[in-house]
Amino acid sequence: xxxxxxxxxxxxxxLVIIGDEILSGRTQDKNVVQVAAWLNVQGIRLAEVRVVxxxxxxxxxxxxxxxxxxxxxxTTGGIGPTHxxxxxxxxxxxxxxxxxxxxxxxxxxxxxxxxxxxxxxxRARMARTPEGASLIANRVSGAPGIRVGNIFIMxxxxxxxxxxxxxxxxxxxxxxxxxxxxxxxxVGESEVADLLRTAEKTHEGVAxxxxxxxREGRTGANFVVRxxxxxxxxxxxxxxxxxxxxxxxxxVPGGI
Amino acid sequence: xxxxxxxxxxxxxxLVIIGDEILSGRTQDKNVVQVAAWLNVQGIRLAEVRVVxxxxxxxxxxxxxxxxxxxxxxTTGGIGPTHxxxxxxxxxxxxxxxxxxxxxxxxxxxxxxxxxxxxxxxRARMARTPEGASLIANRVSGAPGIRVGNIFIMxxxxxxxxxxxxxxxxxxxxxxxxxxxxxxxxVGESEVADLLRTAEKTHEGVAxxxxxxxREGRTGANFVVRxxxxxxxxxxxxxxxxxxxxxxxxxVPGGI
Numbered sequence: 001x002x003x004x005x006x007x008x009x010x011x012x013x014x015l016v017i018i019g020d021e022i023l024s025g026r027t028q029d030k031n032v033v034q035v036a037a038w039l040n041v042q043g044i045r046l047a048e049v050r051v052v053x054x055x056x057x058x059x060x061x062x063x064x065x066x067x068x069x070x071x072x073x074x075t076t077g078g079i080g081p082t083h084x085x086x087x088x089x090x091x092x093x094x095x096x097x098x099x100x101x102x103x104x105x106x107x108x109x110x111x112x113x114x115x116x117x118x119x120x121x122x123r124a125r126m127a128r129t130p131e132g133a134s135l136i137a138n139r140v141s142g143a144p145g146i147r148v149g150n151i152f153i154m155x156x157x158x159x160x161x162x163x164x165x166x167x168x169x170x171x172x173x174x175x176x177x178x179x180x181x182x183x184x185x186x187v188g189e190s191e192v193a194d195l196l197r198t199a200e201k202t203h204e205g206v207a208x209x210x211x212x213x214x215r216e217g218r219t220g221a222n223f224v225v226r227x228x229x230x231x232x233x234x235x236x237x238x239x240x241x242x243x244x245x246x247x248x249x250x251x252v253p254g255g256i
Numbered sequence: 257x258x259x260x261x262x263x264x265x266x267x268x269x270x271l272v273i274i275g276d277e278i279l280s281g282r283t284q285d286k287n288v289v290q291v292a293a294w295l296n297v298q299g300i301r302l303a304e305v306r307v308v309x310x311x312x313x314x315x316x317x318x319x320x321x322x323x324x325x326x327x328x329x330x331t332t333g334g335i336g337p338t339h340x341x342x343x344x345x346x347x348x349x350x351x352x353x354x355x356x357x358x359x360x361x362x363x364x365x366x367x368x369x370x371x372x373x374x375x376x377x378x379r380a381r382m383a384r385t386p387e388g389a390s391l392i393a394n395r396v397s398g399a400p401g402i403r404v405g406n407i408f409i410m411x412x413x414x415x416x417x418x419x420x421x422x423x424x425x426x427x428x429x430x431x432x433x434x435x436x437x438x439x440x441x442x443v444g445e446s447e448v449a450d451l452l453r454t455a456e457k458t459h460e461g462v463a464x465x466x467x468x469x470x471r472e473g474r475t476g477a478n479f480v481v482r483x484x485x486x487x488x489x490x491x492x493x494x495x496x497x498x499x500x501x502x503x504x505x506x507x508v509p510g511g512i
Contacts, residue, residue: 025292036281
């Protein structure tokens with residue numbers, strides 16, 4: 001199935017999390033994990049994440065750099081109705097396009113708020129988009145997300161973000177999803193460092209992560225093997241297991 | 257106590273999280289919250305966070321940019337004994353200094369591993385530092401963290417990171433800690449957006465965050481007021497409460 005000579009196209013994405021509430025430590029971020037997991041299923045690799053403050057210059061810098069060197073850029077946060085919601089304006093500035101009222105977004109808000117007190121000026125802010133944008137459906141709370149070029153502007157509240165990701169499922173071009181397999185071992189990772197290094201070198205295109213932990217008074221580690229090629233993952237896991245067992249370690253399939 | 261004319265020096269820090277395991281979605285990051293909360297107590301503001309892959313160029317870029325424009329730079333992850341632990345080498349490259357074996361770090365490892373099978377070549381890697389570094393005590397698992405210039409290189413495993421932060425407590429110069437106060441209201445944030453904007457404008461030096469939620473079938477929001485000046489926070493919270501009550505909303509002190 002796989003040609004050994006043709007290098008696979010790797011699709012990458014970056015994520016910019018916009019929010020003082022994350023930087024202040026008030027709110028535990030949950031979007032990195034869910035965006036990363038979702039991207040992986042689309043065959044897109046999350047290459048980098050930045051958390052920036054609710055400041056225009058910070059957003060412009062992150063968006064300008066990351067959209068240029070990744071296939072896709074996702075943002076979360078800062079698209080609500082209040083004064084600290086400046087994402088749309090900052091991204092328009094980064095792109096050098098004006099902010100417009102998006103007729104379809106406005107129609108969505110009109111419908112959503114018809115029995116909720118109507119579209120006030122604050123609510124109407126959520127119909128503003130950079131010029132040339134299309135919308136990402138929001139099945140949870142009315143105000144849509146926004147796609148402009150390779151940028152996907154999403155809500156910051158995790159369950160609303162999740163709904164927007166769901167609306168985007170299957171619409172983005174990607175490569176083969178990265179497959180991973182895990183084994184665990186009650187061993188200090190320093191005892192098996194050489195063995196891991198050798199396994200990664202032997203299996204080209206495979207990345208091995210070593211994740212130590214301390215539990216129940218004992219030292220252990222999980223070893224995660226990642227590759228877009230499921231056969232490679234399996235072969236590498238088998239070799240790694242054999243090498244660990246040859247050193248007298250018990251291996252737990254699936255990890256500890 | 258506060259001079260109205262002299263602007264306060266704001267001390268800032270950046271955090272670089274090094275780890276494929278975060279970008280793959282496998283591991284939920286916990287270090288942003290704990291580093292942010294700890295920094296706040298030191299009177300230092302977490303200004304930006306980047307999550308980068310276990311790749312030298314990615315680490316070098318993030319470290320070079322962020323250390324130059326912040327008072328302090330913290331990193332977590334990639335300082336263990338295995339092949340994917342490249343943080344020390346990457347930071348030395350960013351600083352243009354060689355990597356050396358740090359005698360004090362080596363002595364710590366010798367003591368720590370004396371009854372744990374000795375210092376193997378893999379374990380000895382954890383005594384390597386950029387030239388000119390000092391150490392950050394690790395009260396949990398032996399291998400120390402590293403301070404070099406304004407960069408603090410810490411472990412990625414959250415409870416080990418916590419121990420290193422603890423060892424650094426009170427050693428870094430900062431300003432006044434940012435104080436925050438929260439009130440909650442069962443109201444859609446879009447209904448009170450103007451009121452929030454006005455309150456923030458009226459109270460200079462205060463930042464108001466609006467955090468909407470949907471719970472028990474109802475819409476609500478918490479409003480967080482932040483400033484280094486506790487009096488400012490209290491005054492602003494009082495004004496905000498009065499304004500919300502004047503519109504007929506019940507206000508929950510401390511947030512919902």
